[in-house]
Amino acid sequence: MPLIMLCGLPGSGKSRRAEELRAALSADEEGGERRVFVVAEAEAAAGGSGGRTALRAEAERLLSRREVVIIDAGNELKSFRYELYCLSKHAGTPHCLVLCPGGAPCSDRPPLESPDSRNRWDWPLFTAPEDLSEPLPLSEIRAALFVRRPPPPNKSTRSQPLQTASFLHQLDRLTQDIVAALVAAQRNGVEPGQFIPLDVDGLGQESQGLLLSRPVSLPELSRLRRQFLSYAKMHPGEGEENLPQLGSMFLQYLSSNLQ
Template identity: 85%
Template sequence: MQLVKLLGKSFPLVLWHRLRSAPFQENKGQPPASLRVPEPYRRRSARGRPPRPPHSARHVLQRPPRLLAPPRKAGPFCGDGLLPSLVAMPLVVLCGLPGSGKSRRAEELREALGAEEGGERRVFVVAEAAAAGGGRAALRAEAERLLSRRDVVVVDAGNELKSFRYELYCLSKHAGTPHCLVLCPGGAPRPDRSPLEAPDPRQRWDWPLFTAPADEAEPLPLAEIRAALFERRPPPPNQSTRSQPLQAAGFLHRLDRLTQDVLAALMAAQRGGVQPGQFVPVAVDGLRGEAQGLVLSRPVSLAELSRLRRQFLSYAKMHPGDGEENLPQLGSMFLQYLSRNLH
């Protein structure tokens, strides 16, 4: 039933109505934090007007809205909680202008973190100079190759753009490791480099944020950095960073065949003279139960049924459940889905 409610025909309009009717008084014209879209992926039109509402449930399946989690509580790490027993090798992202001492801070982190655990912990420094030929793409690829649950990766680069810092944050989510951001003050901008977009600790890809001392002789706050890296729960993966489940070809073929048989039975019943409001029994192989069917309140075309079938298949492929064992249940849910959307 949850699947049917999620894919209901009126779900996109209800969601759009919630976004348009949310209270805007508390933040001077800004929507509440729980409904804000992340800045790098916020959709804007050419004239500055908000995008049009989604026109079908298929839009929701392919491009779900990206909603931020509720704001964290005050205090360090109170929103995520501390787990001293959880050991996961993290990602450290350095940020700053050229000449701010990022390479020296990266070496300081490598020596401090590598000396722990009896020297068994490996610390890799991904330098921007080593990936200068490939730009940000080569830097991201090298960090992704080294990132794992066993090693520490320090990205020694300017990372001026918050969109690129968000990409690194998604890498840590995909690997299931914590991450932190270290801002190196000072330095001077260059005409050939992008301007620095200052980190905002209110954004999840810039949190937790640590600022290196302006005096290079002073050490980094290593105790706080260790707590953020090794005693904090890693961010849970979401739909954009989770690997797609592998499915057997036989399961997809049987599910596709089952939904086709259901549509064929409905079209045959309409050609046989079924009137609107009558119960249409559907007897096809693969359905669980004896009295399977639905009530058609109006005549429906094959094109409309095929559109609803594609929407259901796109969601079922992303949530296969128990595979072959879940096929009869998916068949019953497909009938319920058709009943909800054929009004």
Template identity: 60%
Template structure:
């Protein structure tokens, strides 16, 4: 194994991502803890990140061939129309007790990798991050925030350079032989704290959608600021947005917001929804 891959494995082991955290030396069959139809957890998630030209798509194909087989399929999630929200929705849809999900899209930013970390933790599945180092770079390339193994959402972390082989044994250990962390209170669905919260959330998000659609019908051009009554900041639409897309984003926002309901957030719900739309509509 190349030196850089050994370093990556060491980092992952130190972070608790490889092997059985209980310290048990009992061998396990490949796919145990997540392969069979009767398993109590979902199959794992592999997130790839790296600069353009670093070989992510080639590595995703290698992982798909190595992790798939008679017992399970491996799906590669690439770029999806609808941006960040659509990517997350596709990952959530693909996660199952039978298949491995490999994400080869939109993972240049820490915030996106954190969202996928939350998806995996909420689903109770193991995950790992593969950093494809290198790439030509250049002034016109999109920003890239390199993973840091000190961040829980960036570990277990494996790094590969150029043509060196993937550390497949260590990756399989992280995915199939480790115990995923339990869902955190912040990612576990909670009962509503207030009977009025859901009603207010539904009404506010409907009002925001109505304002956005009304602005588009009135001839708002890409780049103009859409104003919502009672909200200080506006929404800059860089492209036309259909009602179907807005409704899908609204459902996702409601689902995420219900995880941490709080009457203290009621005055900020419209602003929070506008910020969510701004991040999701690229």
């Protein structure tokens, strides 16, 4: 069930590293081969349901089985890496992140938000050698996947302390305020291609606004807000320590879905 997320710019060798991992891990099982699935973003989107949406759905389907799942995709946005981390946590399985350096930015891809090992969804973090002829740190990756204990069970299966309800109320209010500010900015004449500054309590200094890529209606913003909140409600202990960071993730979630 372990999940491996690859991360990097186009041309950084992610697919080659995915194949290297698949070959190494499938031969590890004593008494036979371990099943290892590689989920590539382009292949997941072939069904027509969209890149990241299809990728997440395919990963979630495979994580219900007892195999290794490798996500061969850019995974540039930390908000999407967080979503994949939540999937692995919900499945009760370890995960790790492999950063592939090099490559080059692409106009049709979001900018790379560099992984930070201080974030639980970016840890354990391994950096692949930029020279593709050099091997990955396979022994350390194996230990992270098969020796390390998985994350604790989701708190949604336990009795929740009172502060959880308070936190969800704060997050609900924060996301409502963000949506209201975006709608008001459009009413005041902000057009696609312009940056919408946001002065919302609870966002924090690093979340200063959103680049409006196209006109967006209140119903669409409300739908995206409900989808984002569903992740937080499934994992009520995930964001209590850092409400501003979840506010930043909500903005990134909007940005990635409004392109």
